[in-house]
Amino acid sequence: MPRTLIVSNRLPTKVQRTDDGLTFQPSEGGLATGLGSIYRQDDNLWIGWPGLFVQDEAEENHIRTELADDNMAPVFLTEDEIHNFYEGFSNSTLWPTFHYFSELATYEQTHWDAYVTVNEKFCEAVLAQAGPEDTIWVHDYQLLLLPEMLRKARPEASIGFFLHIPFPSQELIRVLPWRTELIRGMLGADLIGFHTFGYMRHFLSAVSHLLGYPAQNGQIETPNRSVRVDAFPMGIDYGRYAEAAASEATAAHMAEYREALRETRVILSIDRLDYTKGIAQRLKAFDLLLQRYPEWRGQVSLLMLVVPSRDQVAQYAALKEEIDNIVGRINAQYRTISWNPILYFYRSLPLEELTALYRLAEVALVTPMRDGMNLVAKEFIASKLDQRGVLILSERAGAARELSDAILINPTDVNQVVEAMHDALVMPEEEQTTRMKAMQALVKRYNVFSWTRLFMNQLAYTKMKQHTLEAEQLTPTVTKQLLADFHAAEGERLILLDYDGTLVGFHPNPQRAQPGEELRLLLRALSDLPHTRVVIISGRDRDTLQNWLGDLPLDFIAEHGVWLRSAGEDWHLFQPLRNDWKRELRPVLELYVARTTGSFIEEKDYSLVWHYRRADADLGQERARELLSHLSFMTANTDLQVMEGNKVIEIKNAGINKGTAAARWLAQYQPGFVLALGDDRTDEDTFRAMPEEAYTVRVGTGVRSLARFNLASPIEVRQLLRKLLA
Numbered sequence: 001m002p003r004t005l006i007v008s009n010r011l012p013t014k015v016q017r018t019d020d021g022l023t024f025q026p027s028e029g030g031l032a033t034g035l036g037s038i039y040r041q042d043d044n045l046w047i048g049w050p051g052l053f054v055q056d057e058a059e060e061n062h063i064r065t066e067l068a069d070d071n072m073a074p075v076f077l078t079e080d081e082i083h084n085f086y087e088g089f090s091n092s093t094l095w096p097t098f099h100y101f102s103e104l105a106t107y108e109q110t111h112w113d114a115y116v117t118v119n120e121k122f123c124e125a126v127l128a129q130a131g132p133e134d135t136i137w138v139h140d141y142q143l144l145l146l147p148e149m150l151r152k153a154r155p156e157a158s159i160g161f162f163l164h165i166p167f168p169s170q171e172l173i174r175v176l177p178w179r180t181e182l183i184r185g186m187l188g189a190d191l192i193g194f195h196t197f198g199y200m201r202h203f204l205s206a207v208s209h210l211l212g213y214p215a216q217n218g219q220i221e222t223p224n225r226s227v228r229v230d231a232f233p234m235g236i237d238y239g240r241y242a243e244a245a246a247s248e249a250t251a252a253h254m255a256e257y258r259e260a261l262r263e264t265r266v267i268l269s270i271d272r273l274d275y276t277k278g279i280a281q282r283l284k285a286f287d288l289l290l291q292r293y294p295e296w297r298g299q300v301s302l303l304m305l306v307v308p309s310r311d312q313v314a315q316y317a318a319l320k321e322e323i324d325n326i327v328g329r330i331n332a333q334y335r336t337i338s339w340n341p342i343l344y345f346y347r348s349l350p351l352e353e354l355t356a357l358y359r360l361a362e363v364a365l366v367t368p369m370r371d372g373m374n375l376v377a378k379e380f381i382a383s384k385l386d387q388r389g390v391l392i393l394s395e396r397a398g399a400a401r402e403l404s405d406a407i408l409i410n411p412t413d414v415n416q417v418v419e420a421m422h423d424a425l426v427m428p429e430e431e432q433t434t435r436m437k438a439m440q441a442l443v444k445r446y447n448v449f450s451w452t453r454l455f456m457n458q459l460a461y462t463k464m465k466q467h468t469l470e471a472e473q474l475t476p477t478v479t480k481q482l483l484a485d486f487h488a489a490e491g492e493r494l495i496l497l498d499y500d501g502t503l504v505g506f507h508p509n510p511q512r513a514q515p516g517e518e519l520r521l522l523l524r525a526l527s528d529l530p531h532t533r534v535v536i537i538s539g540r541d542r543d544t545l546q547n548w549l550g551d552l553p554l555d556f557i558a559e560h561g562v563w564l565r566s567a568g569e570d571w572h573l574f575q576p577l578r579n580d581w582k583r584e585l586r587p588v589l590e591l592y593v594a595r596t597t598g599s600f601i602e603e604k605d606y607s608l609v610w611h612y613r614r615a616d617a618d619l620g621q622e623r624a625r626e627l628l629s630h631l632s633f634m635t636a637n638t639d640l641q642v643m644e645g646n647k648v649i650e651i652k653n654a655g656i657n658k659g660t661a662a663a664r665w666l667a668q669y670q671p672g673f674v675l676a677l678g679d680d681r682t683d684e685d686t687f688r689a690m691p692e693e694a695y696t697v698r699v700g701t702g703v704r705s706l707a708r709f710n711l712a713s714p715i716e717v718r719q720l721l722r723k724l725l726a
Ligand code: GDG
Pocket: 028, 029, 030, 164, 165, 234, 270, 271, 272, 305, 307, 347, 348, 349, 350, 351, 354, 371, 372, 373, 374, 375, 376, 377, 379
């Protein structure tokens, strides 16, 4: 039975060495509970680091066996690896960059090398476990390279990837020396999930800027696969928090805290120690609240729980010191014998104490500078059994996209935070309940289980769609049949070859894509075969084709069917055509060239083309859409056609295309064998015109095509053509 393998840096169990030997404890956290429902089922498995450095093989085996009983498989990492891969590249390069703290990022080659090595280690561990039918779900920024590594080893595997932190603007990503490797790494997945639509948009823009791959409706077309990208806001295990909040243990803790605090009202703040969480800024805002509204002194305390985290990374140690200092200063300034302005805890608490705090607090202050989602905000909501309480939430947390009934603030606007705290403290109960009810309904519905389900269903659907869209690969068996048919064919044998993207790869400057000697020799040899006509069928102008290949005994269809030439004869027009329209439309294209740096016009005898391959990717796309609607307006009710190609927009006479031209060759030669190869939308016209038994081949995979078969790139095309010579 197919299994699901979950892969993350840490396992949901923490192994620790104590005086009594090794202990195995479940680690808390949203991911562990959310995916708990999956990995414990059937033979499913969770693969990750167990959290300690093993001493010897015996210890390794012991841990492996213990974890196997609970559907887990460990990846053992050395101290050096944790230092360079985890504290280094993951937490000192990726984490700050992805949270818009580029100034804190370091760029160390040794850290990167370890990141690659550890991702490879994870890859081996997954491959050792994964069967061909299994689904692999990779998590988070520590494993960005893993999807591509897995894809190389298992081209057919179902691979999902989810990023738990923000994906920043491509401006930030560009700063990373290893930016393309990282993006390519992620693109190994079939489905890539983010918390918000905004992160997804940033990712698409990075892919388009750095790799030039186009995307439509969340579908990225890489040269050989299509990858789906979508937003899946992560939820919490709502029932677990609501039940814990209602438990006797929680009630007992609450009563104890209430007694100690007497009448003091509580504003709650809970975070891992991290500079992205805006803890110092939050303290400054609380200080200002006490200055601006002295009536709250003695009445309100900020209960601040900071959970120790990453203290091996220098910035975190410095942050801890900064927080300690600010808390000390504020408390020293305002404290009275019976009141503490800030109740500060630097440790982790058991779940029932946490939910007691959630229930006790009237206000939750969640003000990160950046946060992928922020689960604390959702847990506070789930724990509010009496439906009272106010959430103050940073607009830069992913959760703000869903929780619009919170008081949303900009965390750097300290005045706004102060006013939000004041407003929250005086908010009428009725309004609190209205807002809380709405948020509870949402958090309850989109919980961690629905999140998991949505992601897994989408992954299965993506995989299924890939299969239905893809033409059949030109496998060795099909190739064998093709060659047999080629040799056995009676009468003429016709080979129709598109040029750019089929025989040669794309070049930023189209005039630089001339054929090399190897390609010319190959085409000559093919056309020298008996009863074989080789037709170059291209959108290019006839002069270029003539200059590059005109001396060879080939047939030509140029300008998408406007100009035709049989070997040894002269060029002639498909039919008499007008080109006086160019005078009117050229100025329109010139306007777009002026407004789009890098774009240019190509003028052919009977068509005009606007190229934007060299323009900024986003701007090019934007202008292309504008130009398309501009031109459709200008060419309405004429015999002109506006056509969109690969980073080009072309205006030409309607009714003439590669297909109508190719049909003439079919009619004239009545071939006993046809092979047609092409890579873009204009070649679909050729495929449509071909007889059913023709071998039609689309170059580039994962796109919908009328062709029967599919090859990955011009390299494979040439390999196939060489086989015809054998
Ligand atoms: C990353 C992203 C994204 C905290 N203190 C205690 C405790 N916690 C638990 C909370 C919550 C979790 O830790 C923290 O989750 P967050 O979402 O707030 O933040 P990150 O750890 O930075 O998580 C984040 C998340 O991944 C999921 O995708 O939301 O944006 O940065 O569950 O309850 N739990 C216990 N005691 C504590 O003292 N038991």
